[in-house]
Amino acid sequence: MLRVNGIEVGVTITGEGPAVLLLHGFPHTRRLWAEIVPRLARRHRVIAPDLRGLGESERPPDGYDAGTLAADAEALLDALGEPTASVVGIDAGAPPAFLLAMRRPGRVRRLVLMESLLGRLPGAEEFLAGGPPWWFGFHAIPGLAETVLTGHEAEYVDWFLDAGTRGRGLPREIRDHFVAAYTGRDALRAAFAHYRAMPVSAGQIADAVTSGRLAVPTMAIGAHPVGDALARQLRPIADDLVTHLVEDCGHIIPLDRPDALAELLEPFLAEKTTLAS
Template identity: 75%
Template sequence: MSDITLRTVATNGIEANVAIAGHGPAVLLLHGFPHTWRVWSEVIPHLAARHRVIAPDLRGLGGTTRAETGYDAANLALDAEGVLDALGEPSATVVGIDAGAPPAFLLAMRRPERVRRLVLMEAVLGDLPGAEDFTAGGQRWWFGFHAVPGLAETVLLGNEAPYVDWFLDGGTLGRGVPPEIRDAFVAAYTGRDSLRCAFSHYRAMPTSARQIREAVASARLTVPTTAIGAYPVGDALERQLRPHADDLTGHLIEDCGHIVPLDRPRALLDHL
């Protein structure tokens, strides 16, 4: 990890904590919940051999500004574009997982000239058709829990570690993540304000879903796109994208949990 540099860059009214490594064509990595840029720790060294890897902490998470507002996907896409601007990168391959996938998608839809290639994994894009099998019976329980203003942060305050551990264990099919990465995630999500920011991403999901519907109603996804599924999302994301993408490839990684970059980094690198 010694070849990774952490920088603070100004973007879209916030200060983003950004991990940077390597030289070459830019690759922008956008993490999800309950992660920070460190979710990419196992793949960054390999990508950095030939690319300039740029991995920011999303708005409100990790070392990035605990903003009061702006957690919808369109604004997160502006955050990401501003990171590229601040680092002098006119375009990048953009990779998003979980909560990082909707802003990556909207960046490619709205500013295709900035995205050479798009890779989305283990996420659903709002309420676009195609994910009915995955969402049958409603979203996972924590979506509703996180969405109620003020509730989850009050209930979880002082119990952040076991809560984060539950997601990390489930997201790796029980295999877990390296202790130092686990500890970094727990630290990033400890405290009322950290929890508030994390759950603000969920509270903005109705707005993000509307933005995604509007985007596909007015344009097509023209950049080369790869959809990667594991457990539990599977091929739901690929099915959502298929009617809207001009150039789409789908992959399923077997025996892989939701946190693909830590659970099956070698398989992920094969597709990247």
């Protein structure tokens, strides 16, 4: 546990070398990276925190917008004495990773974004043609989802874990850990606070793009269901972008197709980077 940006954050730190910061999404914790951390730790100092409000991290009443989450990430690097890091974000971890790279490019050597959308940036129109995923609206209404789901957290989390692996599921230990992390009204409240902050996050992303370009070398990785929507959002604003689609892979790439993900991450993170000014 480390105190960063005014909150207590649970974090796993292992390995030696250039720092890599891993930011998970919903309904996950830092255990999302269980298959990836040992591989990256052979050459890197791997830093995997629980996002604000999730897992072992403190559940404050506010601060769930992407800008504050980016500040949490930067404060964590400060606390660990890391002036720079490569940053990998998936799902809810992608917008703060993006904003950190946009706002503080000198601190981000390389950026990897997976299975997420960046606010209302153009490029995701096809993905959103039928409207955003149903749970976005459900989670956004203050108090509703907590009231409905308390006592049924396991069934709800299981739906996301099954869908996110295209029915293949997760190892029982990790599944049970995720369920426990999202059990209880306050745990649900903190989780859904990330969704309730999305309008603020979208405005922060739009402002960042208006005032500058993404100069950090970036890799976008898609699977099912987001596919290439994220890459389409990034292409007009990124100076150095590579994109990949992982075949036959669900949303939870690090646990559904860890070997394929490692094959993409390891060489990309190992490349030399000239830091942006």
